[in-house]
Amino acid sequence: MIEVNLKEAESRLAELIEEAAEGEDVIITRSDGISFKIVVLPQEKPRPKFGSAKGLVEMSDDFDEPLEDFEALSNSDN
Template identity: 35%
Template sequence: MNIPVAEAKARFSELVKRAQAGEEIVVTRHGKPVARVVPAAVEDELPRIGALKGLIRIADDFDAPLEEFAEYMK
């Protein structure tokens, strides 16, 4: 949708609602595009619990004593 600046000022709330619904509004001055009103990009938030499930692997010997510390374990 193309709309002149003066009309865009008068109908700004409506234009924002339309952009939020996915429509692209081109604001014009003297018939030439000067700005666009588009929906904001929404970043998907990763869920905190289980977000990395399947991406991290813990070794089977993760909690096994380290050889370097054997003398401290006696």
């Protein structure tokens, strides 16, 4: 854990941010005794937008027609 006062943190901010990014706890303390912690915020994964694949997927005209292979099997069951 790294603990620094506010004055020192001002001059080392980039370094302290790198330390926090690598998993180190970084605490900054003000002159009045109040402390703050630098934390890494998780990145949000982009969410797909409705309709974003429009025009990219095509279905054949006979998509929902019975398959020939299954017709032979269903006829042999009788």
